[in-house]
Amino acid sequence: MTSTLRCFRLMESLAREPYELTLAEICAEHDLPKGSAHRLMSTLVESGFVEQDSGTKRYRLAGKALWMGGAYLRHSTLYRVAFPVVQDLSKRVDGMVHLGAWDHESVLYLHTVGPPSALYLFADTGERRPLHATGLGKAMLAFRPESDLESVFSRPVEAYTEKTITSIEAMREELERIRAEGYAFDDEEGVAGLRCVAAPIWDRSGAACGAISASAAAEEVVGARRAELGAIIREGALRVSVQMGFRPKTTNLASLLGKSR
Amino acid sequence: MTSTLRCFRLMESLAREPYELTLAEICAEHDLPKGSAHRLMSTLVESGFVEQDSGTKRYRLAGKALWMGGAYLRHSTLYRVAFPVVQDLSKRVDGMVHLGAWDHESVLYLHTVGPPSALYLFADTGERRPLHATGLGKAMLAFRPESDLESVFSRPVEAYTEKTITSIEAMREELERIRAEGYAFDDEEGVAGLRCVAAPIWDRSGAACGAISASAAAEEVVGARRAELGAIIREGALRVSVQMGFRPKTTNLASLLGKSR
DNA sequence: AGTAGCCGTTCCGAAATACGGAACGACGAT
DNA sequence: ATCGTCGTTCCGTATTTCGGAACGGCTACT
Structure with a gap:
């Protein structure tokens, strides 16, 4: 293992709670001798991505880390294109709207508007x-x-609530339903008490590269409200998709937007 | 120079426009032989903070960079405390509100609400x-x-517009005015056509560790509107300060909030 | 179709750097 | 006042990095 990769490992532990670590804590977590850990941390401090509190001597991420994260967003076409749409959707549903990206077989949250x-x-x-x-x-x-x-299902998946879908068969059915309706419905499957409605964003190549969701307390998403949110989010996600260069195969956009509207 | 610091340098160039670089471009920018640059970039890719486009072979920041930037915010007490206040202020002034932190003798933008x-x-x-x-x-x-x-003025400061304050004497007078009024007024000094009103946030130790601003097109901030915005932003910033553990020396908070309210 | 040039990748001996145990010094607590 | 903890410094050994050169794939021009 190179020293550089070690440095990154140490930096990553500063990106997790409790976000501030003493040298001794770092040594314990990574099983390093004090001398080595100190040298590696000194390098990180010199890089500017980590700073050491002059009083407590604890290490923490520096502002440069935020700058780099911001750079990722500034470069992301998905973020830039979806930003105004997400904001508009938040107003229309008067709720919390999330923008996520497909990244390494997980959802990477790019933006949230309350x-x-x-x-x-x-x-x-x-x-x-x-x-x-x-x-x-x-x-x-x-x-x-x-x-x-x-x-995704090649390894056991975690059940976050009792409603979490944990079998590939059940998920296959669920995905079929999503394809039919054009939007996904998360019924307290990730967080108890929280329902959410989501629709995919396609890129130029037709791949589902991201998604937009509206989430609210479970009791707020009942009856016709679910389909109502679905239609709004689906429409917004499609608007983003088109701006991303997506060309729907059907010339009739209405089919993607469902019967409503 | 250690190889680790070199890696960070290369990563930083991916955080600047145009955000995606070929190996050759990296070599040119950093004056490195191809073999060395390739090895360093491979290390970065292995770290997970950089990814290489399989098609164009260009390097770019990976999602992990965003994650780390987010971690900085999650750790920032200023961000967490000010977040709801900034949102509230944005509604009250119906304009763009910024949250910034003092960081290495510059303003680090933490958050913006439109x-x-x-x-x-x-x-x-x-x-x-x-x-x-x-x-x-x-x-x-x-x-x-x-x-x-x-x-700040030990080196020549850049003039972004013709109204930018560039002499320490003028700035000293300006700061005196700010202390008297309790809020700062930026009259197209950073960006032409943009006026803004800002107030400081104090931490437990009484240091001005951050600030909140409301900005708008110059023609919108005229007459009484300026003082109106000033009072709102000043009040919000003080609310944040108190939550940060700041204890105003004057027992009378009203003096900090000015005559209004 | 052929070819020249560019680009990313691999390889290897030489040289510089990282490694980590141990000693040191500064606090804080007992 | 003393012990313990923690961060810092030092140094000989060993591993890694360094970068020139050769390789192979691709594109664009002839």
Whole structure:
């Protein structure tokens, strides 16, 4: 293992709770001698991505880390194209709207816009969540090649709530339903008490590269509200898709948007 | 120079436009032989922070970079405390509200909330801007030790518009005005056509560690509107300060909030 | 179709760097 | 005042990095 990779490992542990570590804690976590850990951390500090608190001597990520993360977003066409749409959707559904990207067989959260009507607190940008237990993930998976589905279920998947779909057969049926309806419905499968509706975003090559979701407390998504949200989100996601260069095979866009509208 | 620091340098060039580079471009930019650059980039790819497009062979930042940037925000108490306040302020002023932190003698943008009434497009999280040409920067500088001011002007400062304050004497007067009014006014000093009003956030130790600003087209911030915005932003920033553990020296908070309210 | 040039990748001996145990020094707690 | 903890420094050994050169695949021009 090269020293560089070791440095990255150490830096990564600063990106997890509790976000601030002493040298001794780092040594314990990575099973390193003090001298080595100190040298590696000094290199990280010199790089500017890590800083050491002059008082507590603890190490933490520096502002440069945020800058680099921002650069990822600035480069992301998905983010740039979807940004105004997500904001618009948040207003139309008056709820929390998420934008996620397909990344290494998981959902990478790119952006979240909260409901205009209420305060919210969420800092999930950059978080990674599983495909099988999120509306975003299911929406993408439904329009991905079979191999991706199999890959997800090649290892046991975690059940986050009692409603989480954990078998590939059940998921296959669910994905069929999603393809038929054009949007995914997450019924407290990832977080208890939280329902969400999601639709995929296709890129120029026709691959489901991302998704948009609207989420709300379970009791708010009942009856006709579900299909209503579905139609809004599906339409927004398609708008993003077209801007991404996606050309629907059917010349009739209406079919993708369902019977409503 | 260690190989690790070289890796970080290469990674940083991927965080700048055009965000995607070929090996040859990296060699040219950093004056490296092909073999060395290839090895360093391979290490970065192995780390997971950089990925190589299988088609174009170009290197770019990977999702892990976003994750790490997000971790910085999740750890930031300033971000967590100010988040709901910034959102509330955006509604009250119906405009763009920025949250910035003091970081290495510049303004580090942590968060932006757009006007609820209109679409906007901004991805400035993680961007760094100078203290002397932003409302956020001036607001902080006004409540910082003199040494910080001198440090900023120890080198020639860039004039972004014809209104940018470039002399330390003029800035000293400006900061005096800010201390008297309790908020900073950026009159197209950073970007032509853009005015903004900003107020500092103090931490437990009484240091101006961040600031909040409201910005709008110059023609929207005229007459009484300026003081109106100032009062709103100042009040919000103080709310954040108190939550950060700041104890105003004056028992009378009203003095910090000015005559209004 | 042929060929020249560009680009990414692989290989290898020489040389510089990383390695980690041990000693040191600065605090804080007992 | 003393012990223990923690971060820092030092140094000989061993491993890794270094970068020139050769290779192979691709594209564009002839």
